[in-house]
Amino acid sequence: DTEVTQTPKHLVMGMTNKKSLKCEQHMGHRAMYWYKQKAKKPPELMFVYSYEKLSINESVPSRFSPECPNSSLLNLHLHALQPEDSALYLCASSQVGRAERGGTQYFGPGTRLLVL
Amino acid sequence: QQPVQSPQAVILREGEDAVINCSSSKALYSVHWYRQKHGEAPVFLMILLKGGEQKGHEKISASFNEKKQQSSLYLTASQLSYSGTYFCGARPSAGGTSYGKLTFGQGTILTVHP
DSSP, rough: OOOOEEESSSSEOOOOOHHHHHEEEOOOOOEEEEEEEOOOOOOOEEEETTTEEEEEEEEETEEEEEEEEEEEEEEEESOOOOGGGOOEEEEEOOSSSSSSTTTTOOOOOOOOEEEE | OOOOOOOOOEEEEEOOOOEEEESSSSSEEEEEEEOOTTSOOOEEEEETTTTTOEETTTTEEEETTTTTTTEEEEEOOOOOOEEEEEEEEEOOOSSSSGTTTOEEEEOOEEEOOO
């Protein structure tokens, strides 16, 4: 099973709202990722969690707040977003280690976010 | 730094072949290839580690030239289902603080017509 699930599929929010994106995987992966993807552009890495600890933050604005409550779950809390934050937000997970398959990232279907 | 993919777009008829290249200015540990269809998530195709290896998956194969820091994806006898945007993801090292950091190329749009 290589499934990563994300909820909600679509989200519309105002600039003063607070919302959360959720991601779940049951592959036993200990690394989880958040990416942002604009139309016709590649995914851009936002955050990496390794063993439930934040290991990479790509200088993401503080209005995006990640959380990893356990090894299967990853949240992205959103607050006071701007219209330019509208994008597809992708979650991914991978094994951690130097084995050949380690580092292969499996993506969820994404949450399409529109900020009004 | 973002790897550079070429070409930016390819149009094929069913049964034709295509090659997509991915070049990096930095030394690489691995290259990851993904295909993304419109409105869907990227789907993993294959990973290549440094050492000049080649891999194949049905009619899709890839190579990794460590000296040139370049990877190529070969699609043979293309099918309609091959249509989508192909991304290469470059990983600079095996571990350390950059672990897990995949930087994607800008993508190559492949369209296969009947």
